[in-house]
Amino acid sequence: MHTLDFKKLSLREINKTLQGSDNNSSFTIKNPKGSHALAAGINKKIDVKVLGSVGYYCAGMNKKSSIKIEGSAGPGLGENMMSGNIHVTGDVSQYAGASGHGGNILVEGNASSRCGISMKGIDIVIKGNVGHMSAFMAQKGTLVIFGDAGHALGDSIYEANIYIAGKVSSLGADCVEKKMTKKHIINLKNILSNANLTDDNLGRFKRFGSSRSLYNFKVDNAKI
Amino acid sequence: MKKKSVTHPRTSYTFDAYTNSEIRRAAETGIYDIRGGGSKRNLPNFDDLLFLGASISRYPLEGYRESCNTKVTLGDRFSSNPLNLEIPITIAGMSFGALSAQAKEALGRGASSVGTSTTTGDGGMTKEERGHSKQLVYQLLPSRYGMNPDDLRKADAIEIVVGQGAKPGGGGMLLGQKINDRVAEMRTLPKGIDQRSPCRHPDWTGPDDMEIKILELREITGWRVPIFVKVAGSRPYYDVALAAKSGADVVVVDGMQGGTAATQEVFIENVGIPTLACVRPAVKALQELGLHRKVQLIISGGIRNGADVAKALALGADAVSIGSAALIALGDNDPRYQKDYEKLGTTAGAFDDWHEGLDPAGITTQDKKLSKRLDPKLGGRRLANYLNVMTMEAQTIARACGKNDLRNLEPEDLCALTVESAAMAGVPLAGTNWIPGA
Numbered sequence: 001m002h003t004l005d006f007k008k009l010s011l012r013e014i015n016k017t018l019q020g021s022d023n024n025s026s027f028t029i030k031n032p033k034g035s036h037a038l039a040a041g042i043n044k045k046i047d048v049k050v051l052g053s054v055g056y057y058c059a060g061m062n063k064k065s066s067i068k069i070e071g072s073a074g075p076g077l078g079e080n081m082m083s084g085n086i087h088v089t090g091d092v093s094q095y096a097g098a099s100g101h102g103g104n105i106l107v108e109g110n111a112s113s114r115c116g117i118s119m120k121g122i123d124i125v126i127k128g129n130v131g132h133m134s135a136f137m138a139q140k141g142t143l144v145i146f147g148d149a150g151h152a153l154g155d156s157i158y159e160a161n162i163y164i165a166g167k168v169s170s171l172g173a174d175c176v177e178k179k180m181t182k183k184h185i186i187n188l189k190n191i192l193s194n195a196n197l198t199d200d201n202l203g204r205f206k207r208f209g210s211s212r213s214l215y216n217f218k219v220d221n222a223k224i
Numbered sequence: 225m226k227k228k229s230v231t232h233p234r235t236s237y238t239f240d241a242y243t244n245s246e247i248r249r250a251a252e253t254g255i256y257d258i259r260g261g262g263s264k265r266n267l268p269n270f271d272d273l274l275f276l277g278a279s280i281s282r283y284p285l286e287g288y289r290e291s292c293n294t295k296v297t298l299g300d301r302f303s304s305n306p307l308n309l310e311i312p313i314t315i316a317g318m319s320f321g322a323l324s325a326q327a328k329e330a331l332g333r334g335a336s337s338v339g340t341s342t343t344t345g346d347g348g349m350t351k352e353e354r355g356h357s358k359q360l361v362y363q364l365l366p367s368r369y370g371m372n373p374d375d376l377r378k379a380d381a382i383e384i385v386v387g388q389g390a391k392p393g394g395g396g397m398l399l400g401q402k403i404n405d406r407v408a409e410m411r412t413l414p415k416g417i418d419q420r421s422p423c424r425h426p427d428w429t430g431p432d433d434m435e436i437k438i439l440e441l442r443e444i445t446g447w448r449v450p451i452f453v454k455v456a457g458s459r460p461y462y463d464v465a466l467a468a469k470s471g472a473d474v475v476v477v478d479g480m481q482g483g484t485a486a487t488q489e490v491f492i493e494n495v496g497i498p499t500l501a502c503v504r505p506a507v508k509a510l511q512e513l514g515l516h517r518k519v520q521l522i523i524s525g526g527i528r529n530g531a532d533v534a535k536a537l538a539l540g541a542d543a544v545s546i547g548s549a550a551l552i553a554l555g556d557n558d559p560r561y562q563k564d565y566e567k568l569g570t571t572a573g574a575f576d577d578w579h580e581g582l583d584p585a586g587i588t589t590q591d592k593k594l595s596k597r598l599d600p601k602l603g604g605r606r607l608a609n610y611l612n613v614m615t616m617e618a619q620t621i622a623r624a625c626g627k628n629d630l631r632n633l634e635p636e637d638l639c640a641l642t643v644e645s646a647a648m649a650g651v652p653l654a655g656t657n658w659i660p661g662a
Contacts, residue, residue, distance in 0.1 A: 041444030
């Protein structure tokens with residue numbers, strides 16, 4: 001286990017160390033003090049534990065690595081992530097997992113607006129609530145919400161899935177409730193399992209996705 | 225009996241034939257017109273400027289014998305590996321999807337052979353274009369279709385696209401006809417559906433966010449490659465200042481003659497400002513920040529020949545970028561396909577339904593048969609020839625103005641033919657020392 005301390009090292013030095021490390025290394029990062037772009041662009045199978053809250057784009061474009069943030073995260077957590085996983089013990093700001101292609105994000109607290117915007121295959125699990133416009137234009141992957149969702153959930157959604165246990169303030173354009181089949185219960189169980197979670201009452205989750213009515217341009221769609 | 229005089233039938237200037245046809249089309253279909261390309265209006269443009277040339281008070285260089293530098297370095301503000309280009313003419317971002325794989329390959333071949341760069345587009349980087357482009361700029365677009373950190377690290381520069389001159393404030397749409405299996409896979413969407421490209425980025429909004437986004441991209445690429453920011457020509461003074469303040473190495477300003485793969489006609493013709501009007505405000509913003517020539521400025525939108533290149537540089541740009549002109553060099557709208565254009569209800573020179581994927585020249589299509597009409601090697605050669613001609617034309621003008629470097633051209637070398645262009649370019653009306661608004 002290596003310790004990297006922001007009191008002694010710059011962002012560039014810390015990221016360079018993480019990006020250039022050997023697979024299976026472990027790091028603890030101290031005193032992040034809301035630093036931006038921390039642990040961005042890692043392409044190694046390493047474990048990173050951050051002791052404290054981080055700023056924008058933590059673990060941006062992450063590939064393979066496993067990152068735990070013991071605190072909260074600013075906007076764009078794990079944006080465009082390709083694989084690996086991120087675990088946040090606190091809350092996350094806007095655009096968590098934006099355009100993520102793969103891997104998974106677990107947030108123990110709440111997520112602000114546009115969580116999972118434009119997601120392209122990532123799985124995101126939010127133990128609390130999510131803000132408005134979450135899963136906006138979500139293309140692929142899954143957003144699991146244990147709490148409630150703000151307005152316009154899943155607006156203009158494509159082939160992504162949303163599972164939610166709480167209330168939905170309103171649905172966005174083209175997003176509809178869909179049947180929760182046995183297949184989907186298994187899918188949800190697997191996603192939770194990948195995030196090291198279990199839940200005995202998956203039956204309370206509802207599923208939402210695209211009605212696919214906006215998939216091809218029609219003049220009546222333009223009036224929405 | 226004397227024949228009664230009749231007046232000649234008078235058509236309306238307001239309701240001309242094109243306007244009437246568009247009203248009828250709208251009434252029939254209920255859909256606004258979507259097309260590719262840039263503005264077709266008669267806008268103030270670089271043709272409205274003239275070079276003064278040397279005379280008794282200025283000393284010319286020998287046209288063919290004395291050297292005139294064309295090289296330019298882009299992005300040496302913060303990056304350790306800036307782009308070193310042989311000519312100040314780059315190829316603008318055009319996506320695989322909007323263009324055929326053959327067209328992308330031809331652009332790469334042509335640009336690389338004369339030592340300049342090409343740019344990806346919405347939908348990501350293809351193996352072919354990386355392979356055929358020695359210097360490739362990777363675009364970060366709002367859709368993030370095909371965005372991949374591995375490709376990001378393979379790029380020679382990154383261009384954050386905030387806007388396009390054809391549609392400032394607008395997104396894009398690639399109609400389902402052009403979404404084949406490969407395009408669909410690259411964009412993580414089902415085949416055959418219309419793919420909407422959002423008008424703003426998913427993970428940042430204003431300039432303060434963009435500054436942090438640039439920091440993230442630099443951290444991911446180890447501060448190695450330059451970061452470009454591309455803005456549409458709308459408020460160039462403020463946008464360029466904000467892009468530079470956000471940490472861009474290079475700012476690209478795209479005027480309203482700049483093309484798009486597809487958007488609404490009403491958008492193309494009514495939003496944004498002409499390229500000519502973009503240059504001086506952009507330069508002024510950089511000068512006031514003490515960053516002119518430190519943050520390089522690329523101007524695009526309707527650049528056609530060496531005179532346009534020379535004029536853009538004389539007004540203070542470091543380089544230009546071409547898109548539509550490069551496609552024409554490859555064969556877009558070539559009269560040899562006239563019969564095919566007629567079948568599509570148009571004519572060579574006017575074809576702009578690039579979004580429908582039926583391009584007779586095999587450029588803006590994913591149709592296998594049509595795509596084969598473009599030989600990438602021949603297309604690359606044609607583009608290289610065209611880029612060489614533009615460069616030589618620009619050098620000819622620069623030497624005539626006594627400049628041994630294209631970037632030594634200056635506003636003082638220019639005059640304007642109209643009051644409007646004099647005001648926009650900030651140069652005197654020809655034969656006077658009057659600069660309107662100065």
